[in-house]
Each structure stands twice: as C-alpha cells, then as structure tokens.
Amino acid sequence: MNNKLLLINPVGHDAWDREIKDYLEPYKEEGTQLDVVSLKPGLPQHLEYHYYEALIAAELLHTIKKAEQDGYDGCIIGCYYDPFLKEAREICEQMVVTAPAEAAMHIATTLGSTFSTIVVRRKCIPDMRDNVFHHGYTNKLASFRSLEIGVHELQKDPDYTKQRLREEIRVAIEEDGAEAILLGCTIQLGFFRTLQEEFGVPIIDANIAPLKYAEFLCGLKKKAGWYFSKKALYETPQREEIKQWGIEKACGVSGLWD
Template identity: 40%
Template sequence: MAHAPVKIMYLNPIGHSGDDVIFADMAREHKLPGTEVHVASLPPNDGAFTHIEYRSYEAIVTRGIIRAVRAAAREGFDALAIGCFYDTALHDAREISGEMVVTAPCFASCEIAVSLANRFGVIVGRRKWVDQMEGNVRDYGHGARLSGFYHVELGVNDFQTDHDRTAQCLLDAGRKAVEEDYAEALILGCTLEVGFYAELEKLLGVPVIDPSIAALKRAEYAALLKRQCGWIPSRKWSCEAPPEEEIARFGGFDDGEAFGNRIVVEATSAVGEAA
C-alpha cells in the first residue's frame, strides 16, 4: 500500500536565497524516491546575511530559525535539517519542533563519521570557527575520536572566489589530517561545491563527508525510523517544550512569514511503491 511521501525540510538559515538552488540539486540527487524535500531560506527581513560565521550573526538569525522550525512542524514535516555547520539553534529548535525530528550538519556528519572510522578530522574555513565547532563535537561525545580541526583561512564567501585555490587548500588540509594525524575519515565543515567530496576521497583514500548531504540523509533516516518504528522525539525533562499558553501570551513565535524563498523537490514515488 502506498503512503504519503516522507517530508523533509532543508532550512538554509539565512535571509539570502542564493544557495537554495544548490541545496535543491543536492536533495534531488541524494534523496530517496519516496521523499519530498523543501529547501527554504529565511525572509530577507530576518537579515540578508550570506553567511553566519560570527556568533552575533547567529544571534540575529536564531529567532528566524525558531519561527521556521515551528512553522515546518505545523505543516507536518517529518524532519528538518538546519543547514549550517555551527548547528545554529539546534537544541533551541528541538524544544518547539513537536513530533518533527531536527538535526544539523555537524551533528549528522559526526554520527556518520564514527560509523565509518575510529578517528576523523574536520576541515574548516577559518581558525575563527574552530573553537565553537570543536566545542560542539566534544559536546556530542566524539572528542576522543577527533584527530583535529584543519583550517584553510577562507571565509564562506571566499570559497567561491578562486575554485582552484580553494580545492588545493582543502586537499592540503586533508593530506595533513590523513598522513600526519592519521585521520581515517574527514568531514568538510565547509565545501567548495556539493560533490567535491568525491574528488577528495579519490585523492586521499578515506571517506570524505559532505555536511549538507549528511544532514539531509540523517533527517531522512530519522523520519523513516519515526514512521516505521514509532520513534518520535522526547518531550520530557531537558527536551520539554515551552507551554503553548506562554508562547501565545509572549508572542513572536508565529508572526508574519516564516520562510522567504522555497524550492520543492517532489517525491518521484509514494512510500511503499516501487521506484
């Protein structure tokens, strides 16, 4: 018997929609046939950032992320991925996500890396990012498996300025991680383009995890487990959701448009049908 498609939202947590098409193409290539993916960015009035490399930028967009997550849960999405390797507002978003699973790139990439290897490294753009990202990895319980963070001193916008230089920087960082620090898998904390991970894998001889693909697939997997096994997010103790009465009284959670741009990548078959 056919069932409704699994619905995943990939949330680009900035008010700039320039990368939405890239994420939609990624979803189209990697999702399962029975999965429908919505790639959405925040409204421009939440801050038309092209990146959120700074904690102050994260603070500005966090309200938009919370509103978007709440709106997606009300629309009936099975899972949502917050598309920033800082995992911005991940724990905050989970509080108000209802039965919708919420994940993010660093969390998802680490889960996949430790299923493939005993020791992994993370390649990132700037030294600025390392303290916060390394703190997340350790908070997730993977500190003992971490070979290190390898920064290439390129900001998010810099990655697209000179593709050849960016590719060489990532390759050099990967070689240091694998050949000097014995990393058995690598995570790209920021990448040149979706699909570039495969080129690095050929050159370095270890699994290289693209964070956007990891976040999408981990969200999809969690959604399937929820449907097939009944494993829905807990709302007890530290996961307790705020009271709806207070949300209504305080305001700000449901005002205005939660999303700016949105691209829908449709399912090509219903769940339960042959692809």
C-alpha cells in the same frame, strides 16, 4: 518511504537555495520531497560571527515551527555550526530536526575511529569543538584544519578551494591520524567525491550527511515510534505561557502555537 523534508539555509539571502537543492536531488530517496528555503532579507548573509548567529535565532526557530505546522516530516538546519538545534527540537512535537555537524559526526564515527574537520577559518574552531564535546565525540577528534577561506569565497575559485582542501586533508590523514574527513561548511559542496577517490577515506559532505540522517530519523519515527524525548532536555515550552505573554504578537507570528 515518503518523507517531506525542509532544508533551511539560515542566512538572509537565497543565492545557494537552488544550487543546494539540485546538488542533493541524486542523493535523496525516491520518495523524499526536498524543499530548500532561506531566511528573510536583512538578516546576516553568513554566520561566521556569534553576533550574526544570534540575529537569526527567532526567524530560524519560527520558520522551523511553521514547517512542522505545514506537515513536514523533517527539517535540516543548513549550517555546520548546527545553530539552535537544541532549541528547534524543544519547540517541535512531531517533526524531526537535524543539522550537518551532528549528522556528519555520527556517520564518520561509524565509518572510522577518528575524524578531522576542515573548517573555513580558525574563527570557527572553538564553537565547532564545543559541538564535538556536546555530541560526545571528543575522543574521536583527530584535528581541525582551516582553509582560511571565507564562506563567500569558497565557490569563487573552486580550483583554489580544492587545492587547499587537498593540502589540509593530506595533513589531517598523514600527521593527525584521521580516518575520515568532515567538510565543515555546507558551501564546500561539490568537492567530496574526487577528494574521496584521491585519498581513499570517507569524505563526509555537510549537505548529504544531514539529508541522509534526516531520512534515517524519519524512518525511525515512522517505523519504531522513536522521537526526541520530552522528559528533560527537549521538553516543549508551555503554550499557555506563550499565549499569555503575547510572544506570537511581539514576534509577528500570530497563530504559530495554535
């Protein structure tokens, strides 16, 4: 099945775009076209703080809406916080939208009865715990384990990062009772396979999971007509209000809601 997917790195630089695209090429279906973009320069370069996350909201959501206009079948928000996923589904009327934490948890809880998430810093845990609750998996959560390595440091010394991952995964499995491990940052890419072979449990990569989940959701929509319900949570804002209030002009996105 042919799908046109857009992965958005919701940060103000494109340093990871090519690496992530190349990394995902072997994992996508033959008929899937995958494009990877990031947001405009001047926006935060990571989302480790709530303030930074708030600053990317409008640009991210308008990029998603424009992708729907441009005929994409699905969009992936490339951050494990799943920033503005609910809002993205609200504004979309045809395009599938997903994100790493949602996809990873759905997959992990199919493959095992419990999971632990390996985060970059303790700062991440409260919001990520809220996401676990939101998606209904509190009773499946074994633990969060923190590397205490910032996002921009994860790939600077891969051997050290892998060693820290190994240490925390071992504790998560042996002491916390995790049957599956979620790598809780998209920049932890490239580590899952050797760790999975070493520990013998599913190690869920934060880039591959939403790619495969997006393909799955696109298939459900095309084959069965199943799409996000617009009866309550994901009801789309009224175009008349958006036009009347001048939101497109104020945000510099004229014609976005035509």
